[in-house]
Amino acid sequence: MDHGAMGHGGHEHHMGAVAGLPMAERADDRDGLRLDRLHVPLGPALPDWPAGLVLRLELQGDVVRRAEVDPVPTPSASGPAFWNEPWLRAMAGEPVTVGEAARRQCAAHLDSLGRLLGVAGWSDAAERARGARDSLLGGAGRDELVPRVRPLMRRLRRSWTLRWLLAGVGVQARGPVGGDAHSRLIAWLDAIEHDLGAVDDSERLPARPLRGPRGRVDTGTPPSQSLLDALPDLLAGAEFACARLIVASLDPDLDELAPQQLPGGHGHG
């Protein structure tokens, strides 16, 4: 039965099939055993998964041996990427207030936070984050939002179980999302608290630098591209639950990658 992995290009030509399904072929695992390799696509739709993302995983047991990001299909979007909209509009020369941008950024981080907490299995906190996101987008004022968001932020910062779960997961040495999943979470919390103070600010957004929730939007490359590029290395060798946490802690927004029409009619991206 053992044909080995060499030279088959990762597919199961010689293994026969059961009920029309190919058998898993074995390969060496990290502990020096030979285990079945399962080729499993993750996405495009899973609970708390970045919409549209497809990862091709090679699993041994529940450990990810290899991961590839499927090329993102690019349907023409009808509008600018939702989470980057204020900055894209500012880029097109429209007047955008600081408060408007802060509100969108804060909501974007709460959205990511809800997804990460959902994957971390903390549904109570995830629901609170989503509730706060919805009332932010619904236009609630600062005085109404702060008493809702602050206690959640405090609880998340203090939770040693959350730290224990996320510390050391998906460590990236450099880059805009350096650190581990927990430090990325803390960065979101910092940004949320910072932006929350500015949601009612009516000054005009400065023309540069235009930093959206996931990074600079005015450099030509969508910031989520670098997040996607980081995924395969971070996922290789991760246990399945860690892999989900890593994806959620980076939370790439595939909307950014679609070729987009700016509000002014100029093509972008």
Place this chain on the structure above:
Amino acid sequence: MVDPAPLWAVAVLPAVLVLAAWATATVDARSTGPGREVLRLLVQQRRITRAADIPLVRLGTTLLPVAAVLAAAVLPFGFRSVSDLPDGIVWFNAMEALAWAAVWLTGWGPNSTLSLIGGYRFLAQGLAYELPHMLAITTAALGAESLRVGAVVDAQSGLWFAVWMPVAFGIYLLSALAMAFWGPFDQPAGVDAAGGAAGELSGVDRLLFLGGRWLLLVVAAAFAVPLFLGGGHGPLLPGWAWTVLKTAAVLGFLLWARRRVPTLRMERYMELAWVVLTPIAVAQALVVAVVVLAR
């Protein structure tokens, strides 16, 4: 001594457990009540995955509630249990291990990756929680110098074991959550794996499996009462009332715990369980052994 219950109790036991599980699910802040969900699952058509091992899935899903009910056979209600076996604690432990098999079979059977991962996860979870758990329940047996659940209750007529074996009690509460793969230990049926072991179940299969999990949670919580909380002992009220009250208190704590803590990853918990919990459980057993010898 715990008296044997009349024979009809055998028939009543599952019904009582289902009622208790129903009440717990109703009280749980996160659920909208089990009624609608149960009806939905009863009429839902069963989906079957390609090349699924159907007998295995059926066996697994049926085994889970059966294991819970069998474990409850040694559970004293007040001072009566269906069967006060001379080694009731071992029986309880064995039935709980039967639940491991149930979840693993349910995860393996559908020939689907995410449910398979759920099955793997429960085995990893078992390896992580079982060692300190066994030490904790053995400590209670040691304190009573008997593996008979009735004797453990009798030994607590003066002082509850929870008072002088707090470590064993704490570890038992953790493992009660873990054996019902619930709350912070729900990774085997985790959202991140689209429901894990339960991911491919539908209709009656799903009802049996998830209902079985509620039963297991109730039984695991209820077993803390004879082991550590003095069973039916208490002032004024009759024994059965104390059992109900104490069980409700433990269940209330477990429901609350789920809201406060995210899901624990077993590779991390394994470290805690083997490096911290196991040694302190051994130390606790040692303390109890010395007290028993000196008595």
